[in-house]
Amino acid sequence: MDLSYSSEELSFRNEVRDWIAANLPTDLRDKVQSYRALSKEDYLRWHKILAAKGWSVPHWPVEWGGTGWDITQRYIYDEEFALAGAPGLPPFGPAMCASVLLKFGTPTQKDQFLPRIREGDDFWVQGYSEPGAGSDLAAVKTRAERQGDHYVVNGQKIWTTLGHYGDWIFCLVRTDSQAEKRQEGISFILMDMKTPGITVRPLILMDGGHEVNEIFFDNVKVPVQNLVFEENKGWTVAKYLLGHERMGSGSVGASRRELATLRALAKRELKNGKPLLDDVRFKDKLSRVEVELDALEITSMRFLDKMRRTGQPPGADVSMLKIRGTEVQQMITELAMQAAGPHAQPFKAVDNGAIDHFTSRLAPRYFNFRKASIYAGSNEIQRNIIAKMTLGL
Amino acid sequence: MNFELTPEQQQLADSVSKYLSNNYTFEQRKAIVHSTTGVSESVWHTFAEMGLTAMSLPEADGGFGGGAMDLMAVMEALGEALVVEPLLDNVALASRLVARLGSEAQRAAVLPGLIDGSLRLAFASLEPGHRYGLVPHTTTANADGPGWVLNGHKAVVTGAASAQQLVVSAATPSGVSLFLVNAKAAGVTLNPSRTVDGFRVADVVLKDVAVTADALLGLEGAALPFIEEAADFATALLCAEAIGAMKSANDATLDYMKQRKQFGVPIASFQVLQHRMVEMYICTEQARSMAILAASKVDGSTDVNDRARAVSAAKIKIADAARQVSQESVQLHGGMGMTEELKVSHTFRRLTMLAQQLGDADHHLERYAALT
Numbered sequence: 123m124d125l126s127y128s129s130e131e132l133s134f135r136n137e138v139r140d141w142i143a144a145n146l147p148t149d150l151r152d153k154v155q156s157y158r159a160l161s162k163e164d165y166l167r168w169h170k171i172l173a174a175k176g177w178s179v180p181h182w183p184v185e186w187g188g189t190g191w192d193i194t195q196r197y198i199y200d201e202e203f204a205l206a207g208a209p210g211l212p213p214f215g216p217a218m219c220a221s222v223l224l225k226f227g228t229p230t231q232k233d234q235f236l237p238r239i240r241e242g243d244d245f246w247v248q249g250y251s252e253p254g255a256g257s258d259l260a261a262v263k264t265r266a267e268r269q270g271d272h273y274v275v276n277g278q279k280i281w282t283t284l285g286h287y288g289d290w291i292f293c294l295v296r297t298d299s300q301a302e303k304r305q306e307g308i309s310f311i312l313m314d315m316k317t318p319g320i321t322v323r324p325l326i327l328m329d330g331g332h333e334v335n336e337i338f339f340d341n342v343k344v345p346v347q348n349l350v351f352e353e354n355k356g357w358t359v360a361k362y363l364l365g366h367e368r369m370g371s372g373s374v375g376a377s378r379r380e381l382a383t384l385r386a387l388a389k390r391e392l393k394n395g396k397p398l399l400d401d402v403r404f405k406d407k408l409s410r411v412e413v414e415l416d417a418l419e420i421t422s423m424r425f426l427d428k429m430r431r432t433g434q435p436p437g438a439d440v441s442m443l444k445i446r447g448t449e450v451q452q453m454i455t456e457l458a459m460q461a462a463g464p465h466a467q468p469f470k471a472v473d474n475g476a477i478d479h480f481t482s483r484l485a486p487r488y489f490n491f492r493k494a495s496i497y498a499g500s501n502e503i504q505r506n507i508i509a510k511m512t513l514g515l
Numbered sequence: 516m517n518f519e520l521t522p523e524q525q526q527l528a529d530s531v532s533k534y535l536s537n538n539y540t541f542e543q544r545k546a547i548v549h550s551t552t553g554v555s556e557s558v559w560h561t562f563a564e565m566g567l568t569a570m571s572l573p574e575a576d577g578g579f580g581g582g583a584m585d586l587m588a589v590m591e592a593l594g595e596a597l598v599v600e601p602l603l604d605n606v607a608l609a610s611r612l613v614a615r616l617g618s619e620a621q622r623a624a625v626l627p628g629l630i631d632g633s634l635r636l637a638f639a640s641l642e643p644g645h646r647y648g649l650v651p652h653t654t655t656a657n658a659d660g661p662g663w664v665l666n667g668h669k670a671v672v673t674g675a676a677s678a679q680q681l682v683v684s685a686a687t688p689s690g691v692s693l694f695l696v697n698a699k700a701a702g703v704t705l706n707p708s709r710t711v712d713g714f715r716v717a718d719v720v721l722k723d724v725a726v727t728a729d730a731l732l733g734l735e736g737a738a739l740p741f742i743e744e745a746a747d748f749a750t751a752l753l754c755a756e757a758i759g760a761m762k763s764a765n766d767a768t769l770d771y772m773k774q775r776k777q778f779g780v781p782i783a784s785f786q787v788l789q790h791r792m793v794e795m796y797i798c799t800e801q802a803r804s805m806a807i808l809a810a811s812k813v814d815g816s817t818d819v820n821d822r823a824r825a826v827s828a829a830k831i832k833i834a835d836a837a838r839q840v841s842q843e844s845v846q847l848h849g850g851m852g853m854t855e856e857l858k859v860s861h862t863f864r865r866l867t868m869l870a871q872q873l874g875d876a877d878h879h880l881e882r883y884a885a886l887t
Contacts, residue, residue: 123584124517125811131516194516405884410835412887413805413828420804427518442797502790509789513769513796 125420127198134195138202145171146208154207155383157483159331162245162287168209169242179216179240183224186232187240193429197369197422204375212284215239215246219292222310222359226351235290235312249279249293249313249337250360256281257503259294260304260357264339266295266311268346268353273297273311275319275342281497285322285335288315298354310356312348319343327493329486330469364499368440369426371498372447374419380454381412388461398461411453418446438511441504448494448501455488518807520588527565528588534561535596541858544597544713553715554600554677562602563632571606571748572614576626582814583748587755587806594759597858597865599713601637601674603756605629607749609636609682612693615741616733621695625680637678637698639669639719640742647874649684649742654721656685656692663687663731665694665702665724675717676707682732683721689736700724712865740819747826750873751813754806754833757869761799761837764844764862768792771848771859788847795840802836805829824886827879833869834876841866 127135150168153160172178180196182188191199203210211217220239223232238244255261264277275295285291291313298307313320319342324332351359388399388408398404422443425436459466462481469486471477495501509515520528539558547555562568570585572578579585586606593602610629613622613636628634642653654667665685675681681696681703696703702724707717732738769792772783782788809829816822841863845852852859870876 123519123807123811125808127516402884406880409880409883409887410831413831413883414801416808416828417801417804417832420808421800423516424518424804424807427516431519439800442800445797446801505790505793506786508793508796509786513789513792515769515772515783515789515792 125423127194131194131198135198135202138199139206141175142202142206142208145175146206147171150209151207154209155379156480157487159333160209162284165209165212165287166242166245169211172211173241178211178242179220181217182220182236182240186224186236193369194426197426200370201375204373205379207379210376212245212247214248214283214292215244215290218248218363219246219290219312222292222350222363225362226310226359230347231312231350244289245284245287247282247285247288247291247315249282249291251281252278253280257500259360260308262294262296262308264293264295265299266297266309266344268297271346273344273346273349275311275313275339275344277339279337279339280325280334282322282335282337283333283497285337286324286332288322291315291337292350294356294360297356301354305357307354308356308360309353310350310359311344312350313342313344317342317344327490329490331486331490333490368444369422369429369436371440372418372422372443373451374415374422374447377415377418377447377450377454380451380458381408381415384408384454384458384461387458391461391463398463404457404461407453407457411450411457414446414453415450418443418450421446438507441499441507444498445495445501445504451494452488452491455484455491459484459488524585524588527585528592531565531567531589532592532595534565535592535598539596539598541861544599544861548599548709548713552677553709553713554674558598559600559635560632562600563630567602568606568610568632569630572610572626572630576614576622577630578614578626583751583755583810584814586752587810590752590755591759591762594756594761594865594869595763597713597760597763597861599715601635601677601714603749603752604638604673605636607752608638608640608745609678609680611745611748612638612682612732612738612741613695615745616693616738617695618729620729621732625695628679634680635674635678636680636682637672637675638745639672639675639681639683639696641670641672643668643670647878649746650691650739651684651686654683654685656687656694658688659725661728663694663726663728665696665721665726667721669719669721671710671716672719673714673716675705675719676715681719683719684738684742687735691737691739691742692735693732693738693742694726694730695732696721696724696726696730700726710868712868713861743819743823744813746873747809747822748813750826750830751806751809753869753873754802754809754829757833757837757866758799758803758806760862760866760869761795761802761840764840764859764866765792765795765799767857767859767862768795768844768847771851775849782847791843791847795843798836798839802833805832820886824883827874827883827886830874830879831876831883834871834879837866837870841870 179187180189180191184190252262266273266275293311294308296307297309301307319340321338323336325334389397391398393401429436462484465481466485468477468482569578570581574580613625645652656663656665678698681698683694683696702722704720705717710716773781775782809826812822812825844859845863848859851857
């Protein structure tokens with residue numbers, strides 16, 4: 123066994139690190155590091171900088187603008203990205219919609235959408251969940267009725283992350299409500315968000331932030347060319363996407379950076395005149411999180427090594443990265459809030475009051491990260507997956 | 516990056532596993548645990564024939580010059596079978612200290628016998644009132660002419676009764692020193708017991724034990740860094756052993772869940788139990804990652820703090836995981852998990868002790884925190 127990266131991999135890491143250091147705009151980095159929300163323009167500006175370098179879609183096939191990096195290089199790239207405090211590109215276009223188009227899209231669809239996704243011309247969002255279809259995704263009710271060369275879409279999506287930034291949305295819709303099995307009447311379609319009949323309503327979360335939305339569809343006309351794969355075969359597409367590489371779901375790089383921020387905070391905050399970092403009770407909790415993250419990093423590397431050797435996707439076990447990765451994120455946000463002590467309470471300055479804009483974001487951030495064990499397949503769903511696929515339960 | 520065992524490592528682990536599955540069944544183990552000596556001559560000699568006692572000794576002393584990585588999968592197999600032979604104490608602690616500190620004469624007197632299985636050692640280190648500390652406080656060695664006189668009390672010395680020689684740590688004028696003491700020497704009294712997990716240990720009382728100058732291992736007062744290194748090496752191997760025991764607990768629990776029916780269905784169909792089983796599995800895999808890290812650092816790290824930090828991190832994880840896996844395995848077995856009759860209750864006891872041996876989670880949290 124050898125747990126170290128090769129010298130080629132290390133020099134690749136340095137290349138990525140140096141390039142990000144030289145090209146990541148400081149205002150964007152500061153926003154990420156101080157936990158402020160990013161605007162649509164922020165995301166697209168960074169996307170275009172990456173696109174100009176040819177690094178916006180590393181995992182795509184080379185003929186479509188991918189870098190040809192192997193799985194380890196991609197992992198290193200993602201990790202360096204997160205360590206540097208670079209905004210993560212929202213996955214909906216480059217990672218999700220593009221993967222579907224590359225696998226199932228017609229040549230026309232690929233030509234129409236892929237270059238624009240690569241260049242950051244369109245902001246894509248995901249229309250999966252509905253009020254009655256969360257973990258049970260096959261329960262989607264949003265209807266798409268074929269009328270001539272259009273579908274007419276009626277219904278509602280929910281939890282649409284950054285839906286208010288969306289130029290395009292990919293949706294799971296029901297095209298056959300009579301199908302014997304629910305999964306057989308679903309289709310995967312693409313919609314221009316400017317189409318008449320689409321309304322986006324913000325859902326403000328308990329951290330006070332606008333991140334997710336409800337989207338209503340009222341007789342929205344979608345050209346049939348925007349159907350991906352076959353009608354009523356959308357579940358095949360959705361399953362493909364779920365089974366897609368989720369190596370990054372441990373968020374090891376991001377958590378490393380957050381731990382460093384937490385340490386700095388705990389060094390600054392005093393308890394009985396001494397840094398909180400030296401407090402035994404605090405230190406024990408911090409150490410346990412660090413150890414869990416160390417373990418997670420090596421578990422991720424073990425999967426990576428297995429993928430590289432077998433050429434196979436890591437399978438159901440990768441769900442444990444999502445479970446532990448989000449638990450670590452949540453523990454860090456909780457400890458950061460606790461480290462700020464009473465200063466975690468002030469939220470917004472009023473009447474020209476003074477406020478520390480960093481500590482005032484720690485409690486909201488803790489609130490916000492309760493989402494991590496709920497989204498992208500709740501941690502309970504992830505446990506179901508391991509129970510069924512790995513343990514045969 | 517490569518997480519595969521070498522063909523040689525895999526082959527050795529496979530042959531140890533195969534040997535244990537034929538010769539160290541649950542029933543056979545029980546007979547050994549309750550025998551007079553509590554250990555098995557034939558198992559020990561087979562381990563020696565397989566090269567386990569020689570694996571981590573230097574080639575110059577007749578060993579194979581291997582490291583923790585070479586024994587990791589073997590220790591996992593031993594953990595799975597709940598082997599009670601004091602292999603860890605001999606290989607990772609006592610013989611390692613003799614090999615690293617001993618003179619040519621001392622090594623020649625001890626190591627060939629250890630390698631061929633005819634001689635066993637024990638490491639007498641712990642003391643009452645000092646928990647997992649490696650620095651001797653109450654055991655002293657005073658110069659007496661050319662030799663030394665040892666006095667003190669060593670606690671919970673694994674394998675003391677089956678050992679011919681004890682490696683004893685003692686406070687000497689300039690620090691911590693190690694001595695080779697004949698287990699039958701005048702003034703050495705053993706107070707043997709069986710542990711809750713089936714091992715044989717003894718409290719060792721040393722009363723005016725006179726040894727000659729050549730009993731001192733290495734330089735007077737210079738042993739502590741070597742003891743710490745050996746303890747880290749042993750802890751890394753203990754982590755691997757714990758992974759094997761956790762695997763055994765998980766496999767048994769998974770089987771049981773699929774067989775056991777209540778309300779007309781296998782209890783494996785209950786989601787509340789499925790999720791707990793999944794957590795046991797994830798805990799074990801996360802612990803395995805740390806066991807791998809610890810083995811790789813004790814073999815490869817040249818920085819003492821880096822090594823110590825990784826080993827303590829691993830032991831924290833292993834202790835936490837061992838506790839969760841063992842407790843859950845009994846819970847999911849229900850009443851049957853409480854009985855002597857099922858292996859899982861023995862695995863529970865072993866995991867409980869593995870969590871504490873060579874330092875519990877609190878001990879290693881303190882050490883880890885001091886290094887970060």
